[in-house]
Amino acid sequence: MAETPDNDTDMLLAILSSLVEPPIPGQEVLLDALVNANGDVQVAADALQRKSIPSSNKRRISGVLDQWLKPSSSESSQPRKKVKSKARVQPQADERAAVEEIPGSSKQKADQDKTSSSTLNIISETPANALSRAVDAKLEAKSLAIPVSPLKPRVPLTEVLRAPPSEPPRIPRLAPLTLNASMVEKHTPCTLHLSVLPPELATRLFYIMADAAKDWKPNKWWLFDRVVESPHKTSFFARQVNGLDEDTSWQQAAQYWYNGRATDPPLVFPPEMEEACQIVEKIVNESLKTRTRYPLEWGGSAEEGRAWKANVAASNCYEGGKDGVGFHSDQMTYLGPFPTIASLSLGTTRIFRLREVIPKDEDGKRQAQTFNIPVAHNTLITMHASTQERFKHCIPQQRAIDLFRPPFPPPFPINREVNNCRINITFRFYRPDFRPETTPRCRCDVPCVLRANMKGRKAEEIRYFWMCYAGVQNDGKGCSFVKVMDCKGEGRGPFVGPVS
Ligand SMILES: O=C(O)CCC(=O)C(=O)O
């Protein structure tokens, strides 16, 4: 257990029990397996798996999983030139919502119609519930993903997936709920602000970003032994105050800002983004004064000049309804636990979708509720503390969208169609106590990712751990490194509350 403090045995047990197939063995058996594996949860899980699954059952599980991932007969000969994941992964009926319409949309035929749903290479929002639970925690599978590499030799499927439970419990599904601003407040840990920027600034910023987006790139990562990419373009910005930001650590952080992939150096906030950022920062800091805070949140005070500060921003461009981003929660590696993220929408209206993550102890007892929040031009969603831990969010694809009718003409000539674009800017605070040089590295010598463990029902009970993230970018191969975050031992803070 060299990498893990002794008092975190509970955490290791929790992680281990999340890795093994049901029925979960008792604590003593888990503990035994951990001790025999020198505290390596993955080795312990593998050992338990070998013991617990009778060989006939193993065959059945592999068969089910194989079937799930099997290419269609026309694609079965390798090497394959192109993989249509539609043939590979069929969503359940109620999970096909990754392609849908905005309620009340005027059904404009924008260019997304050029790509019909039958030809989209989409990994569904989530495959069958049981199988989606099966995705290894090391690999936060993004839900809308386009395979861009041919199928590689497969890894043993039981290493990647957990088996579906033998008798899936039948729990009534909840219909998605569309929320307006006051309902957002009631049902989610988010706030929807309308008309946040002066109208002329909002339009100008939209045009600047939509024009720049022609040079942005989609994100790519490894999923099930192949490279996939998200159907939208993205770019990363770091803020420079007065052209002289003394804290250059974000430069390094930005190198790994998304999915552990080393990226180009960040761009500097353009002046319009800086102007918008100052408005957004005020809104966020006002909200922090009134909200109930969590002990592990950033505890720097405004009086000491250490308030929440948007020092970086990730920007996304969705061009037409075929673009989107799958269900995910934002990486906390540099944001720390319980981050606040402020997400500005410009351009055409899209749906921002939230879905609750059911804590392990309520698994099988109730269904997650899905919330749809239409985000119009010049609106801000503040994802307050606990949103990343308790919910996942996405921008679903839509068959039809309304074209953006800006109230002001473009401030400069634009030689491409941008009225079907939505620009999103997520302003984020990279905490000084989570600087990249303090990020533990795994056995692959790659900076770890910070993850939350949802074992506890209450947000206060959520624990955090560092995990290998190499697999997402490194040919799908990583190590089983897990280390519980030790706030004091790692010298982190200030926090809002006392931390153990
Ligand atoms: O476009 C949006 O509103 C969401 C973007 C997002 O989730 C992200 O950048 O992490």
Ligand SMILES: [Fe+2]
């Ligand atoms: Fe996100």
